[in-house]
Amino acid sequence: MSEALLLDGVEKVYNQGQPNEIKVLRGVDLTVAPGEVVAMVAPSGAGKSTLLHIAGLLDTPDGGRVVIGGNDLTGKGDRARTAARRSEIGFVYQFHHLLPEFTAVENIVLPQLAAGVARGAAQTRALELLDTVGIKPRADHRPGELSGGEQQRVAFCRALANGPGLLLADEPTGNLDPGTSDQVFEALMTLARATGLSALIATHNLELAARMDRTVRLDAGVLV
Numbered sequence: 001m002s003e004a005l006l007l008d009g010v011e012k013v014y015n016q017g018q019p020n021e022i023k024v025l026r027g028v029d030l031t032v033a034p035g036e037v038v039a040m041v042a043p044s045g046a047g048k049s050t051l052l053h054i055a056g057l058l059d060t061p062d063g064g065r066v067v068i069g070g071n072d073l074t075g076k077g078d079r080a081r082t083a084a085r086r087s088e089i090g091f092v093y094q095f096h097h098l099l100p101e102f103t104a105v106e107n108i109v110l111p112q113l114a115a116g117v118a119r120g121a122a123q124t125r126a127l128e129l130l131d132t133v134g135i136k137p138r139a140d141h142r143p144g145e146l147s148g149g150e151q152q153r154v155a156f157c158r159a160l161a162n163g164p165g166l167l168l169a170d171e172p173t174g175n176l177d178p179g180t181s182d183q184v185f186e187a188l189m190t191l192a193r194a195t196g197l198s199a200l201i202a203t204h205n206l207e208l209a210a211r212m213d214r215t216v217r218l219d220a221g222v223l224v
């Protein structure tokens with residue numbers, strides 16, 4: 001089986017050729033195996049968001065290769081990258097970005113409708129996902145009627161709604177108190193184990209990092 005994510009010698013330079021040029025990534029190599037959950041820790045400004053955007057096909061590297069689920073997307077056009085991003089990758093950010101006027105279940109149904117899933121099947125899948133993370137009873141609440149931890153669990157369910165093989169998360173518990181952060185992390189691991197999901201999760205929390213399958217550290221533009 002192909003690796004879920006392969007980064008091979010990935011480089012990124014901001015303001016290339018200018019006096020304020022920054023070489024953020026200097027040859028990042030990373031393999032995330034199928035079903036593997038990898039923690040990425042990095043000092044602030046080390047380039048973790050840049051790396052997650054490149055891995056998530058939201059940004060292009062200045063050098064190196066990005067391969068998602070065996071599909072080498074290096075140098076591919078926007079259309080192929082967008083298609084791969086929609087079908088293969090789920091994102092979660094520090095702030096959940098749920099649609100405030102829609103309920104929890106609707107927030108998980110909508111991306112499935114956009115992908116062509118029938119409403120009934122989308123609703124069933126959304127409720128199953130909410131059940132896996134223990135908040136099915138909150139299905140009809142709007143984000144404003146949910147706690148921060150519940151909102152973030154809905155955001156995980158939404159990211160997984162269309163069954164991506166790879167989840168990329170940027171400080172998904174960074175905004176939560178330690179107890180809630182723990183619950184949300186457990187929910188994520190339950191989802192990952194239930195669905196065979198691979199994940200790369202940036203976190204400042206070394207305790208949480210230690211509970212993932214492996215930790216990599218981004219330092220001086222390379223992963224160690």
Ligand SMILES: Nc1ncnc2c1ncn2[C@@H]1O[C@H](COP(=O)(O)OP(=O)(O)OP(=O)(O)O)[C@@H](O)[C@H]1O
Nearest residue numbers: 014015022024042043044045046047048049050051
């Ligand atoms: N579009 C851009 N143009 C120029 N410089 C940028 C740009 N985006 C990011 N940078 C710089 O690149 C470096 C890495 O940024 P990035 O956002 O990837 O860091 P980070 O590790 O995610 O930081 P944090 O943990 O503080 O969010 C920073 O020095 C930042 O100022």
